[in-house]
Each structure stands twice: as structure tokens, then as C-alpha cells.
Amino acid sequence: MIPVTKTYFPDQARFQREVQRIWESGWLTNRGDLCKELEAKIQERLSCTPLIMMNNGTVPLQIALKLLANGGEVITTPFSYVATASSIVWEGCTPVFVDINPRTLTINPDLIESAITPKTTCILATHVFGNICHVEQIQEIADRHGLKVIYDAAHCFDVKYQGQSVFNFGDISTCSFHATKIFHTAEGGALFCNDANLLNRAFRMHNFGHVTPETFDEVGINAKISELSAAMGLCVLEDLDIILDSRKSVVDYYRKHLSFQGFQTQTLREGLDWNAAYFPIWFESEEKMLQVLKALNDESIFPRRYFNPSLNQLPYVQYQSCPVSEEISQKILCLPLYVGIEESTLVLICSIINDNA
Numbered sequence: 001m002i003p004v005t006k007t008y009f010p011d012q013a014r015f016q017r018e019v020q021r022i023w024e025s026g027w028l029t030n031r032g033d034l035c036k037e038l039e040a041k042i043q044e045r046l047s048c049t050p051l052i053m054m055n056n057g058t059v060p061l062q063i064a065l066k067l068l069a070n071g072g073e074v075i076t077t078p079f080s081y082v083a084t085a086s087s088i089v090w091e092g093c094t095p096v097f098v099d100i101n102p103r104t105l106t107i108n109p110d111l112i113e114s115a116i117t118p119k120t121t122c123i124l125a126t127h128v129f130g131n132i133c134h135v136e137q138i139q140e141i142a143d144r145h146g147l148k149v150i151y152d153a154a155h156c157f158d159v160k161y162q163g164q165s166v167f168n169f170g171d172i173s174t175c176s177f178h179a180t181k182i183f184h185t186a187e188g189g190a191l192f193c194n195d196a197n198l199l200n201r202a203f204r205m206h207n208f209g210h211v212t213p214e215t216f217d218e219v220g221i222n223a224k225i226s227e228l229s230a231a232m233g234l235c236v237l238e239d240l241d242i243i244l245d246s247r248k249s250v251v252d253y254y255r256k257h258l259s260f261q262g263f264q265t266q267t268l269r270e271g272l273d274w275n276a277a278y279f280p281i282w283f284e285s286e287e288k289m290l291q292v293l294k295a296l297n298d299e300s301i302f303p304r305r306y307f308n309p310s311l312n313q314l315p316y317v318q319y320q321s322c323p324v325s326e327e328i329s330q331k332i333l334c335l336p337l338y339v340g341i342e343e344s345t346l347v348l349i350c351s352i353i354n355d356n357a
């Protein structure tokens, strides 16, 4: 069975050495040495803003919205994982969907301004599949209207734009360290922020709102990551270059051997140093996509329909038309992409797609 992705497992003896440190310290969670060490190593490796690691990539989105959206209308993308839109609703805010650019798959900045109302507080956009949004134009609009900007950068570990970490853009960026991601801590994530005051509030919020053991200024939640997850992260981080090189060679293979006749892939922004997080292709119709999917499934190859449905069609949001996102969501597939995928598998995948598209 060939899945869309496989979790990267570091050397087991290496992991056990980190776990041994936990046994020695007797400290299993609540920001132990491994957690702090991993945060420092991530910041050093990425040359990014300070970060707070958390127990997944969804709760930092919720905390960012709690801090910046103030229960208002949040302009967002319909083309993302469900966590982007559900976090907005979960925080008691109203998602206002703005359609995407049909080549980059990120929010179309030219459509943002007409969606702004007196209730708009924030823009929450996703750097889809690691492709950065039009951050310059978005920031310019936000500044002009006094709005905050959050980036869901779940797919962006080690992505750079114009030489700097993508986590440096916007007021807050968030990332997922889920087991399916390029860098992972089994479950985990992080919030990145350059504003010391905001970061301090986020820090308190991720720890129940504690200011001191007995004082609380504002509401909080438990978003702490365990030392076991940090141990995994320390090992995976050490192997990051191996992971990135391997994934990039798979993407190079797809680019070289797929015909792109009857289907296309995402256009990455210029100036992007990408991490080969996903390899999406989309077809001329859903029918065509389903035909290719069936041919792949018949050979036990299981790409995924990321992202489907378009989030403006979720049953718990008010429907707003986003024709580009709705159409692409129906005919897109993300192809298998992981460390250790065999060349014979890539040969088979490419020939099935080229023959059926």
C-alpha cells in the first residue's frame, strides 16, 4: 500500500538516548529541558522569531485568534485544512471567505479589500502546501485598515521567502508538528511571534492563563507539549537535511516525469526556498480526477484529496461563493511524497497519471 505520506522515524537508539534524559530528570511535561532545548534549536536552525511550542498546530491558531481577532469577522481562505476555518468558529469569530488565486492556491489579495467591513478584525491566511501568500500586499491592506494578520503556516517548516523564515511574516504565524509533517514531534505545533508582549500573553494562555502559580489575568488553555514529543523533535530536527533532500528529489522526479498534459501543479512564488511539503496536481474535471484516482487505487496507491471540501462549504459556516476554490477542491490530488518512497513506485505513479489524464 502506497499512502500519500509516511511518518519519518529517526534512529530508535538515538530516540532512546533522549528518552533516557527524561527518566533521569524525572520531568515529563510542563516545559522541561528538552522542550526548551528544542525551541532554541528550532529558532537557531530557522533564524526565525521566538516561538512557543504547543501540543498541536490547531491550538496556536485558536490562541492567535483569541489574542487578535476579538470575536470579529476574520477574512480567511476557503482552501486550507479544516482547522483554519474551524478555529475561527471555535473562537466565536465569523469567517469571511475570500477566494484563491487559481495558480498559487493562496488567498487572492485583490479580493480582500472588498470583504472588509467595520466588524473585520483580522486576516487569517494559509501558506498553502508551503507556498507563501502575497504577504506584502496583505500587510499593506492590513496596515491601511488597522487589521491584524495571522498566517497558518502549518506546512512551512524551514520555508524561506527572500532569505528569511516565512514564520517572520504577519503578527503571528503558526505551524503544525504533526507526525505527517516534514518536521514533527508526533503531535505538536508552535506559535511564532516577534512582539514580546503578545508572545508573553500567548505563553500565559498556553499554560491555563497562569501569571504566577496563583494569579491569572486572562483566560487560558492547556496547550503544553510533553517531553516525549520534544525528544522526538530533537531527533527529527537532527535529520532535517536528509528529510528535505529526499523529499526534494521526489518532487524533482514528479516534475520531470509527469506530462502535465490535462493537469497542472501549483505555481510557487518567486523568491521562495520551498520545503517540498506536498505535491498537488489538479485535472480538467472532477470526473478525470476520479478516473486517475481509481487507476491509482487499483494499484494500491492512495493519494489524498487535499483540500476537499472547500471550507466555505462546511455545514457550520454561512455559505459564501468561492468558485475557484470550490472547483479546484473537486479535482485536486496530493501525490505520495515521503522519505524512502521507491523509484519503481514513482515510475508507476507517473505512468498511471500520464496515461489516464
Ligand SMILES: Cc1ncc(COP(=O)(O)O)c(C=O)c1O
Binding pocket: 056, 057, 058, 059, 080, 081, 083, 084, 126, 152, 154, 155, 175, 176, 177, 178, 188, 189
Ligand atoms: C493548513 C493546516 N492548518 C492547521 C493544521 C492543524 O495542525 P494539527 O494537526 O497539528 O493540529 C493542519 C494539519 O494538517 C493544516 O494542514
